[in-house]
Amino acid sequence: xxxxxxxxxxxxxxxxxxxxxxxxxxxxxxxxxxxxxxxxxxxxxxxxxxxxxxxxxxxxxxxxxxxxxxxxxxxxxxxxxxxxxxxxxxxxxxxxxxxxxxxxxxxxxxxxxxxxxxxxxxxxxxxxxxxxxxxxxxxxxxxxxxxxxxxxxxxxxxxxxxxxxxxxxxxxxxxxxxxxxxx
Numbered sequence: 001x002x003x004x005x006x007x008x009x010x011x012x013x014x015x016x017x018x019x020x021x022x023x024x025x026x027x028x029x030x031x032x033x034x035x036x037x038x039x040x041x042x043x044x045x046x047x048x049x050x051x052x053x054x055x056x057x058x059x060x061x062x063x064x065x066x067x068x069x070x071x072x073x074x075x076x077x078x079x080x081x082x083x084x085x086x087x088x089x090x091x092x093x094x095x096x097x098x099x100x101x102x103x104x105x106x107x108x109x110x111x112x113x114x115x116x117x118x119x120x121x122x123x124x125x126x127x128x129x130x131x132x133x134x135x136x137x138x139x140x141x142x143x144x145x146x147x148x149x150x151x152x153x154x155x156x157x158x159x160x161x162x163x164x165x166x167x168x169x170x171x172x173x174x175x176x177x178x179x180x181x182x183x
Contacts, residue, residue, distance in 0.1 A: 002089055002090070002091060003051065003052060003086060003089045003091040003093075004051060005030060007051055008049070008051045008052055009023050011049070011051060012032065012042075012045070012046075015045065016034070016038060016041075016042055016045075018035070019034045019035045019037065019038050019042060020032070020033070020034055021033040021034060021035065021074065021075070021098070029092060029094055030091075030092075030093050030094065031093075031094040031095070031096060032046075032093060032094070032095045032096070033074065033096050033098070034095065034096070034097050034098075035075060035097070035098065036076070036080070036097045036098060036099050036106045036107075039080075039097045039106055039107055039109070040107045040108075040109060040111065040112060042095070042097075043082065043084075043095065043109055043112045043113075044112050046084060046093065046095070047084075047112060047113075052086060052089070052093070053086045053087075053088040053089060054084035054085060054086045054091075054093055055085075055086065055087060055088070056084065056085040056086075056087060056113075056115075057082060057083070057084060057085075057109065057112075057113035057115050057116055057119075058083045058084070058085050058092075059081075059082075059083040059119060060080065060081065060082050060083070060109065060116050060119035060120055060123065061080075061081050061083075061119065061122075061123060062078055062079060062080050062081060062123045062126070062127045062129055062151075063078065063079040063081060063096075064077065064078055064127060064151065064152050064153045065077055065078065065079060066152070066153035066154060067153060074096075074098045075098050075100070076098035076099045076100040076101070077099070077100060077101040078098070078099040078100075078101070078104070078127060078129055079096040079097065079098050079099070080096070080097045080098075080099060080106050080123065080129060081094060081095070081096050082094070082095040082096075082097070082109065099129055104128060104129055104130060105129070105130040105131070105132055106129065106130075106131060106132070107131070107132050107133055108120060108131040108132060108133045108134040108135075108137075109131075110131075110133070110134060110135060111133070117134075117135070117136070118140060120134055120137070121134075121136070121137060121138065121139070121140040122140050122141060124137055124138075124139070124140075125139045125140050125141050125142055125149070126141065126149055126150060126151035126152075127149050127151055127152060128149035128152065
């Protein structure tokens with residue numbers, strides 16, 4: 001049984017009128033655009049509501065909308081993106097919650113879906129978006145001493161010189177070759 005999108009949109013708009021910015025669809029994928037203030041309540045509702053039952057969080061990531069053509073349409077430089085899956089209804093829903101550069105913080109979804117843990121850490125590491133209430137918010141892909149957030153649009157394409165501090169790798173000398181293959 002498929003999700004009744006019209007009914008779900010109506011219920012979500014009524015229940016979270018102050019939070020819903022828009023509903024869009026792109027290539028058959030529904031997307032709910034919301035403010036960040038009540039994100040945990042919205043996600044819990046989408047998980048538990050019988051019309052929806054988006055019981056699985058398949059991914060959490062982010063977007064930097066700096067210089068994006070539609071950036072002015074949304075109330076924040078960043079969008080935290082939740083990919084939800086309803087196994088019961090065989091449907092997917094994308095939820096985008098907008099975060100300003102000034103606050104750069106949103107509540108953690110770990111209490112709704114424990115699977116959000118590492119995804120939120122990756123978003124923190126790559127974009128610098130903090131997740132309030134996260135049980136272990138620390139870098140996951142870059143070293144602890146790393147400065148900056150490499151997926152931000154204002155991060156220099158060639159980096160800030162941090163790669164110069166990484167060890168250099170050299171070719172294995174010919175005497176290290178056995179049977180025509182490098183050891």
